[in-house]
Amino acid sequence: MHRRGRAAFAVVASLLLASARAEVVFTDEEVQRILAHGPWPPAFVRDPSNRVSGSAAAIDLGRRLFGDAPLSANGYVACVSCHQTDRAWTDGVPRARGMGPLDRNSPSVANAWLNRWFGWGGAADSLWMASLRPLLDPNEIGTTPQRVVERFKLNDDLACRYRRAFGRAPDHADETLLVNMAKAIAAFQETLTTGRTPFDDFRDALARGDRRALAAYPESARRGLKLFVGRGNCFFCHSGPAFTNGEFHDVGVPYFVAPGKADGGRYAGIQALRASRFNLLGPYNDDEARSTATKTRHVELAARHWGEFKTPGLRNVAVTAPYMHNGSLATLRDVVRHYSELNEERLHADGERILRPLKLAPSEIDDLVAFLESLTDREGARRVLPPLDALPCR
Ligand code: HEC
Numbered sequence: 001m002h003r004r005g006r007a008a009f010a011v012v013a014s015l016l017l018a019s020a021r022a023e024v025v026f027t028d029e030e031v032q033r034i035l036a037h038g039p040w041p042p043a044f045v046r047d048p049s050n051r052v053s054g055s056a057a058a059i060d061l062g063r064r065l066f067g068d069a070p071l072s073a074n075g076y077v078a079c080v081s082c083h084q085t086d087r088a089w090t091d092g093v094p095r096a097r098g099m100g101p102l103d104r105n106s107p108s109v110a111n112a113w114l115n116r117w118f119g120w121g122g123a124a125d126s127l128w129m130a131s132l133r134p135l136l137d138p139n140e141i142g143t144t145p146q147r148v149v150e151r152f153k154l155n156d157d158l159a160c161r162y163r164r165a166f167g168r169a170p171d172h173a174d175e176t177l178l179v180n181m182a183k184a185i186a187a188f189q190e191t192l193t194t195g196r197t198p199f200d201d202f203r204d205a206l207a208r209g210d211r212r213a214l215a216a217y218p219e220s221a222r223r224g225l226k227l228f229v230g231r232g233n234c235f236f237c238h239s240g241p242a243f244t245n246g247e248f249h250d251v252g253v254p255y256f257v258a259p260g261k262a263d264g265g266r267y268a269g270i271q272a273l274r275a276s277r278f279n280l281l282g283p284y285n286d287d288e289a290r291s292t293a294t295k296t297r298h299v300e301l302a303a304r305h306w307g308e309f310k311t312p313g314l315r316n317v318a319v320t321a322p323y324m325h326n327g328s329l330a331t332l333r334d335v336v337r338h339y340s341e342l343n344e345e346r347l348h349a350d351g352e353r354i355l356r357p358l359k360l361a362p363s364e365i366d367d368l369v370a371f372l373e374s375l376t377d378r379e380g381a382r383r384v385l386p387p388l389d390a391l392p393c394r
């Protein structure tokens with residue numbers, strides 16, 4: 001649609017809305033912002049840095065490895081311990097615990113493939129790099145190439161699936177073995193996309209000008225949506241179809257982990273990213289043109305990055321409590337209250353100008369929560385995966 005068509009259309013859409021529900025009227029600008037939160041789901045795009053991205057054999061192997069506790073140093077921890085299928089790919093606790101305690105909250109891995117940076121501080125620049133870190137981290141899975149080779153020796157079926165995915169036996173006890181595993185696990189996670197939500201139905205009805213379909217969206221969610229794309233300024237960072245700009249901000253969540261110990265957030269993330277040989281500038285990037293490495297090459301370390309964390313996407317957020325990088329807020333109501341009461345002195349001096357204490361009325365807090373809840377898909381917390389290939393691999 002060209003510009004003029006779009007504006008005229010927006011006016012019609014807002015008239016439609018106004019007549020459907022007298023209370024909530026969206027401005028043309030707000031309508032454009034609402035439309036920008038879709039369409040959903042997004043089309044799959046292969047990751048050129050991962051040569052098994054989109055490969056059925058790798059997805060199958062990756063799914064099995066995602067749940068394989070014997071790979072871990074104590075035999076009890078797998079990805080699925082913290083990214084659980086019946087908890088919307090999170091673990092329900094403020095801070096994760098694997099082999100040892102971690103300082104951060106486990107994010108959902110659904111929609112993670114849409115990120116440009118991974119982890120709360122963006123210490124990884126690809127999904128496979130983010131999947132390698134927990135394999136190596138002694139506080140998470142803490143495995144080694146030797147251990148992995150032993151694991152495959154004990155399980156012919158798994159070894160056969162590795163051969164199918166990578167065209168060689170998993171008998172090379174080297175770094176490449178672990179990177180390949182991470183790439184297969186990444187291929188599996190690329191299949192995890194949240195489903196359509198009541199918000200998406202509303203957004204598409206708005207795009208079509210379908211008055212009847214619009215009316216199905218609860219009024220409180222509608223009022224909350226208006227705050228989200230209007231006075232609340234939430235859309236500024238929680239933008240686009242996944243409700244994140246993929247960038248890093250300080251929204252005033254304390255970053256002290258313990259007295260005298262701080263989480264450097266984005267600052268530490270950039271340092272770790274640059275220091276790692278597993279980033280996209282390193283030898284394991286399968287994209288020969290290296291076009292995928294541009295953002296990593298240009299990332300700059302600045303003092304303001306200290307205490308900034310990645311804007312999380314908000315799809316299915318109602319089923320992934322607790323919240324924030326350190327799990328410090330228990331409910332969505334607590335999060336909305338946090339934005340309502342924001343302590344501006346806590347924010348960076350150079351200012352996240354976009355953030356102001358919103359001083360919301362109790363009913364407005366309810367409305368924003370209702371809107372956030374309308375971003376939940378039909379499966380909710382309990383993710384149902386298609387049955388695994390039951391035939392033995394040979
Ligand atoms: C002990 C709990 C734990 C285990 C086990 C674990 N994770 Fe995580 N995961 C986390 C935490 C905590 C973070 C946030 C890390 C950070 O901010 O750097 C995270 C972040 C991620 C991310 C980044 C998501 C995003 O949106 O940025 C991905 C992808 C991921 N994990 C995949 C995996 C895979 C694959 C495995 C298994 C190989 C795994 N995790 C094992 C707790 C865990």
Ligand code: HEC
Binds near residue numbers: 249314
């Ligand atoms: C300046 C950018 C920015 C704005 C504006 C903003 N957010 Fe956030 N939001 C973030 C960041 C960054 C985090 C993670 C902060 C952290 O963990 O320290 C976050 C976290 C959240 C979370 C927790 C999600 C999770 O999985 O832990 C929710 C819910 C949320 N924001 C909703 C909102 C709402 C509602 C508004 C408007 C009132 C809003 N945000 C405005 C950047 C922003």
